[in-house]
Amino acid sequence: MxxxxxxxxxxxEDTHRNFPWNEITIEDPKFLSHYxxxxxxxxxxxxxxxxxxxxxxxxxxxxxKLNLVxxxxxxxLICKQLFQKELTPSDVGKLNRLVIPKKYAVxxxxxxxxxxxxxxxxxxxxxxxxxLVFYDKFxxxxxxxxxxxxxxxxxxxxxxxxxxxxxxxxxANDVVSFFVCECRKENDVQRFCMIDANKSGxxxxxxxx
Numbered sequence: 001m002x003x004x005x006x007x008x009x010x011x012x013e014d015t016h017r018n019f020p021w022n023e024i025t026i027e028d029p030k031f032l033s034h035y036x037x038x039x040x041x042x043x044x045x046x047x048x049x050x051x052x053x054x055x056x057x058x059x060x061x062x063x064x065k066l067n068l069v070x071x072x073x074x075x076x077l078i079c080k081q082l083f084q085k086e087l088t089p090s091d092v093g094k095l096n097r098l099v100i101p102k103k104y105a106v107x108x109x110x111x112x113x114x115x116x117x118x119x120x121x122x123x124x125x126x127x128x129x130x131x132l133v134f135y136d137k138f139x140x141x142x143x144x145x146x147x148x149x150x151x152x153x154x155x156x157x158x159x160x161x162x163x164x165x166x167x168x169x170x171x172a173n174d175v176v177s178f179f180v181c182e183c184r185k186e187n188d189v190q191r192f193c194m195i196d197a198n199k200s201g202x203x204x205x206x207x208x209x
Contacts, residue, residue: 001139002044005053008032009040018190019077019183025139031056054138077183079194082108084177092165092172098157100146105155108178112148112155132157134178134195142195168197 004017004025009032019025031053032040043049083104085091091098100109110130129147136142145159170176179194 002049004028005032005049006040006044009037019139027057028053050138050140054140057138077181079179079181082178082180084175087170087172087174087176089172092170092174096158096162098144098161098165098176100155100157102155104178108180109146109155112146129158132193134193135181136194137196164195164197170197170199174199 001019004019005028007017008028035043040049043052083101085098085101085104088099109132112128112130129145132144132146134142134144142164143160144157144164146155146157148155164170175198177196177198179196181192181194183190183192
């Protein structure tokens with residue numbers, strides 16, 4: 001993504017891209033036009049580019065929607081919903097964890113062994129956890145520690161969840177949706193996962209706010 005942004009600024013819009021154009025990245029040239037070459041390079045190096053681009057998108061959104069039912073396809077980008085979870089009071093409470101329904105955890109996520117202690121961390125010998133990586137609709141990366149708690153017999157997101165919860169300002173009854181996406185360009189296919197948060201009452205759509 002950093003290469004794509006730099007390529008727009010230093011070359012032309014039709015140069016090779018790692019990710020195809022979509023409703024979000026099409027705004028990249030407009031965003032870049034507000035900054036000098038040196039500033040763009042600095043934002044890419046210090047990792048602030050996506051944060052500032054996200055703010056720009058929010059301010060200049062055209063209310064693009066993505067239906068959560070079925071498959072969304074746009075110029076080589078194909079996204080299919082895996083499942084969604086309505087947040088419970090405990091998901092947004094002091095436990096700092098999101099419970100993933102067992103049927104979805106077993107079907108879509110990597111297998112993990114259990115731990116006897118819900119407070120166990122990576123260093124605990126009985127814990128076998130994995131780090132799951134997702135992109136949101138602004139192509140911002142979110143990383144979650146995913147593990148299984150024997151005591152409550154539940155699959156959970158722990159580390160990383162509280163940050164996502166606060167930054168998206170989520171509350172009970174809001175919905176979190178999970179997608180698998182593929183970028184296709186000629187014979188090249190790149191696969192990644194996406195996560196989206198919808199406020200209760202939004203009607204189940206991807207919405208650029």
